[in-house]
Amino acid sequence: MGERVRLWLLAVRDAFIILLPVTFIGVVVMVLQALLSLSAPQRVSFLSNPVWSASLNLELLVAATHGIFSVCLVAIVAIRLDRALVARHGDDDEIPEWYVGLSALVNFMVFTLVRAPLSVASLGYDSMLSAMLIGVASAEALRALVRVRGLNLVRAPCDTEVLFYDSIRLCLPLMFSAVTAFMLAHLLCAVGSPGPHLLRPLAQWAQMHHAGVWLCSVLATQVNQIFWFFGVQGSHVLSAYGSDLFLPFGAGYDNTLAYRPLFNGFVMLGGSGATLGLLLAILLLVRAGPQRRVGLLSLLSSLFNINETLLFGLPLVFRPVYLLPFLLVPAVLAGLTGLAVQLGLIAFTGRYVPWTTPPVISGWLLTGSWRGAAWQLAELALSTAMYWPFVLRAEARRVRDQGRAFAAATQAILSDEAGRMPAIRLQGQVGMIARALWADLQADLKRNVLTLAYQPKHDGGGRLVGVEALLRWNHAHHGPVSPLLAIVLAEDGGEIHRLGRWVLRQACACKARWNARGYRALTMAVNVSPAQLTDLGLADFLERCLYEFELEPQEIELEITESTAIPDSAMVDQTLRSLSQTGVRFAMDDFGMGHSSLLYLRRFQVHAIKIDGSLTREVLSNSTNADIIRSIVSLGRARGVEVVAEFVETQEQREALAQMGCDLFQGYLHSPPLDEVRCLNYFQSHPPIRGGRREAAVSVAFAQGGGLVP
Numbered sequence: 120m121g122e123r124v125r126l127w128l129l130a131v132r133d134a135f136i137i138l139l140p141v142t143f144i145g146v147v148v149m150v151l152q153a154l155l156s157l158s159a160p161q162r163v164s165f166l167s168n169p170v171w172s173a174s175l176n177l178e179l180l181v182a183a184t185h186g187i188f189s190v191c192l193v194a195i196v197a198i199r200l201d202r203a204l205v206a207r208h209g210d211d212d213e214i215p216e217w218y219v220g221l222s223a224l225v226n227f228m229v230f231t232l233v234r235a236p237l238s239v240a241s242l243g244y245d246s247m248l249s250a251m252l253i254g255v256a257s258a259e260a261l262r263a264l265v266r267v268r269g270l271n272l273v274r275a276p277c278d279t280e281v282l283f284y285d286s287i288r289l290c291l292p293l294m295f296s297a298v299t300a301f302m303l304a305h306l307l308c309a310v311g312s313p314g315p316h317l318l319r320p321l322a323q324w325a326q327m328h329h330a331g332v333w334l335c336s337v338l339a340t341q342v343n344q345i346f347w348f349f350g351v352q353g354s355h356v357l358s359a360y361g362s363d364l365f366l367p368f369g370a371g372y373d374n375t376l377a378y379r380p381l382f383n384g385f386v387m388l389g390g391s392g393a394t395l396g397l398l399l400a401i402l403l404l405v406r407a408g409p410q411r412r413v414g415l416l417s418l419l420s421s422l423f424n425i426n427e428t429l430l431f432g433l434p435l436v437f438r439p440v441y442l443l444p445f446l447l448v449p450a451v452l453a454g455l456t457g458l459a460v461q462l463g464l465i466a467f468t469g470r471y472v473p474w475t476t477p478p479v480i481s482g483w484l485l486t487g488s489w490r491g492a493a494w495q496l497a498e499l500a501l502s503t504a505m506y507w508p509f510v511l512r513a514e515a516r517r518v519r520d521q522g523r524a525f526a527a528a529t530q531a532i533l534s535d536e537a538g539r540m541p542a543i544r545l546q547g548q549v550g551m552i553a554r555a556l557w558a559d560l561q562a563d564l565k566r567n568v569l570t571l572a573y574q575p576k577h578d579g580g581g582r583l584v585g586v587e588a589l590l591r592w593n594h595a596h597h598g599p600v601s602p603l604l605a606i607v608l609a610e611d612g613g614e615i616h617r618l619g620r621w622v623l624r625q626a627c628a629c630k631a632r633w634n635a636r637g638y639r640a641l642t643m644a645v646n647v648s649p650a651q652l653t654d655l656g657l658a659d660f661l662e663r664c665l666y667e668f669e670l671e672p673q674e675i676e677l678e679i680t681e682s683t684a685i686p687d688s689a690m691v692d693q694t695l696r697s698l699s700q701t702g703v704r705f706a707m708d709d710f711g712m713g714h715s716s717l718l719y720l721r722r723f724q725v726h727a728i729k730i731d732g733s734l735t736r737e738v739l740s741n742s743t744n745a746d747i748i749r750s751i752v753s754l755g756r757a758r759g760v761e762v763v764a765e766f767v768e769t770q771e772q773r774e775a776l777a778q779m780g781c782d783l784f785q786g787y788l789h790s791p792p793l794d795e796v797r798c799l800n801y802f803q804s805h806p807p808i809r810g811g812r813r814e815a816a817v818s819v820a821f822a823q824g825g826g827l828v829p
C-alpha cells in the first residue's frame with residue numbers, strides 16, 4: 120500500500136511539474152499587472168485608451184491558464200498514474216491515455232457541477248485538491264473496471280480499426296466510472312463535503328485568543344509547506360481551503376500577519392519556504408554542480424517570489440534533506456515578525472502590495488518605512504543562515520554519492536536499448552545526472568576541450584595499417600567519461616551532428632599532420648553513429664574536410680557503429696549514398712552483436728567488417744564464439760571485405776583469430792588508444808605499411824564509390 124501511495128503522490132507531483140508552463144504564463148501576466156499598477160499611470164497611458172485596454176485585458180490570460188488549472192490537473196494526474204502503474208505492473212490490457220484523461224475529466228466535471236454552476240474559480244485553482252483526488256481515484260477506478268469481464272462489449276479488434284475497438288470496449292467502464300462519480304458527488308453533497316471553510320472553526324478560535332492569530336500564521340506556513348513538500352501548490356490550497364486564516368485589512372487584526380500581503384511579504388521571501396535565503400546560501404557555498412546551476416536559473420524569478428524552478432529543479436519537493444528548514448524557516452520568520460510588531464520595531468500601513476513584489480521593496484511599501492525593508496534584509500540573513508548547514512550537508516551528500524550514482528547512471532543510460540526514452544528526459548537520479556552531464560558536454564564542446572585518441576591496427580604480418588580515432592572526454596569532476604555515454608547524450612540532446620562533424624574534422628586535421636610526416640599510407644578510421652546518418656550535410660562536410668586537409672578519400676574509413684539500429688529511412692539512405700560517392704571506405708563496427716548486421720550488408724557497400732569485441736575476447740574459451748567468428752570470416756571472404764578483429768589482448772588470441780582468417784588486428788596486445796603525440800612515437804617504433812594497405816594487405820574487391828548495394 121505504501122508503494123501505491125508513493126505512486127499517487129508522484130503522479131500528483133509530476134502533474135504539477137508538467138503544468139509549470141501553465142503556471143508560469145499566468146504568473147508572468149500577474150507580475151506584469153503588478154508592475155503596471157506600481158508604475159505611474161501616465162507612463163502606461165496607452166492602456167487607458169479604451170480600445171487598447173479592451174484588447175489588452177491581461178486578466179484573460181490568467182483566466183485562460185490558472186482558470187483551467189484543475190481541469191488540466193485532473194487529466195494529467197490520472198494519465199501519469201496510469202502510466203506509472205502500467206510501467207510497474209507491465210499490464211497487457213493497456214488503456215489508451217486519452218481515455219484515462221477523459222474519464223478523469225468527466226468525473227471531475229460531475230463533481231464540480233453537482234456542487235455549483237461552472238465558473239473560472241471552480242475549474243481553476245479553487246478545485247485543486249478535489250482535482251488531485253479525483254485524478255487518482257479515476258485512474259484506479261478505470262483500471263479496475265476494464266478488468267471486469269462483463270463490462271467489455273467486444274472481445275478483440277478483429278477486422279475493426281483499433282481506435283474504434285478501444286472506443287467501444289471502454290464505453291461501459293467509462294460510463295460506470297461516471298455514474299459512480301455522480302452518486303458519490305450527490306452523497307457528499309448530502310452529508311456536506313469539507314468545503315472551502317475547512318479551517319473556519321480553528322480561525323475563529325484563534326481570533327478569540329491573544330496569541331491565536333500568530334498561531335494561525337505559523338499554522339498557515341506549515342500547511343503551505345507540507346503541501347509543497349509533496350509537490351502541491353500549497354499557496355493555492357491555502358487560498359482555497361484556508362482563506363479563513365487570513366482576514367481583510369481593518370478587521371481588527373491589522374498589525375498581524377492575518378492580512379495575506381503581510382504574510383507573503385514577511386514570511387515567504389522569494390516564495391514558499393522563504394527560499395531566497397536558500398538560494399543565497401547555495402550561491403555563496405556551492406561553486407559548481409547541479410545545485411548551483413538550478414540556483415542561478417531560479418535567481419531572477421525568485422526575486423519576484425516565484426520559486427517553482429527551485430522547488431522542482433533542486434528539488435525541494437520530496438527531498439527530506441531540506442524538509443526541516445523548509446518547514447522551520449517560514450515558521451520562525453512568522454514568529455519573529457510577530458515579535459517585531461509587538462516590540463514596535465515595525466508597523467504596517469495596510470497598503471495592498473502584490474505578492475510578486477520583490478523583497479525589500481515590498482517591506483518598504485508594506486510598512487511605509489525603511490524599517491520594513493531593513494527587517495526583510497534581516498530576515499533574509501537569518502533564513503540564509505538557517506539554510507546554510509543544510510546546503511552544506513546536501514552538497515556533501517551529493518559529492519559522496521556522486522561516484523556511485525554516476526556509475527549506476529552511466530550503466531542505466533547505456534544499457535537502455537533501442538526505443539528507449541532519451542536519458543536527459545528520464546525522471547529521478549539517472550535523468551538528473553544525464554542532464555547535468557549533458558550541460559557539461561555542451562559547455563566542453565563549446566570550450567573545445569574534447570580530444571581524440573588513436574588506436575593502431577595491424578595486419579597479419581604485424582605491419583601497422585591504420586588507426587581508429589576514438590573520442591575522449593575528460594570531465595572536470597568525473598574524470599574520463601565513456602565516449603559511448605557522450606554519444607548517447609549528444610544523440611538525446613540533438614547535438615550528435617555537431618559532435619560527429621567535430622570528430623570528423625579533428626581526425627582529418629590530425630591525418631594531415633601525419634601525412635606531412637610521411638604516413639599517408641595509414642588509414643584513419645572515424646566512428647559514425649547511426650544517428651549521424653540523418654545529417655544530410657555530412658557528405659558535403661566530409662568533402663570539404665578532404666579538400667581542406669588535402670586527403671585522398673581512401674585514407675578515411677567510416678566505422679558505422681552497430682550498437683543501435685540504423686534508421687530505415689530515405690534520409691539515411693541518401694546520406695549513405697552521398698558518403699559512398701565521396702569515395703571513403705565503410706566498415707561495419709561491432710559486427711555480430713547488433714540489430715541486423717547481415718541486413719546492413721545489403722543496404723550499403725561495406726569494405727570491412729569489425730568483429731565485435733565480445734566475440735573475439737572469448738575466442739579461446741568459447742567454442743560458439745569461435746564458430747560465429749569463422750562464419751563471419753567466410754561471409755567476409757564471400758563478400759570480398761576485410762575482417763578486422765577487435766579487443767585482441769594476447770598473442771594466443773591473435774594467433775587463433777589469424778588462423779580463423781581475420782585480416783587485421785586491433786587491441787591492447789598492440790597498443791591502447793594513444794594521444795596524437797604518443798601515436799606518432801608509436802609509428803616511429805612500428806614502421807607502417809608502405810604504399811597503402813589496399814595493395815599490400817588482403818586483396819579486397821570493393822566498388823569505389825559504389826553507393827548502395829543494388
Ligand code: C2E
Nearest residue numbers: 589590602603606622646647648680766767768785786787
Ligand atoms: P568501438 O568503435 O568498437 O571502439 C573500440 C573500443 O574498444 C574503444 O573503447 C577501445 O578503447 C576499446 N578497446 C580497444 N582495444 C581493446 C582491448 O584490447 N581490450 C579492451 N577491453 N578494450 C579495447 P572506447 O574508446 O571506450 O569507445 C567505445 C565506443 O564508443 C566505440 O566502440 C565507439 O562505438 C564509440 N565511439 C568512440 N568514439 C566515437 C566517436 O568519435 N564517434 C562515435 N559515433 N562513436 C564513438
Ligand code: MG
Nearest residue numbers: 587646678708
Ligand atoms: Mg569503432
Ligand code: MG
Nearest residue numbers: 708709729765
Ligand atoms: Mg567496435
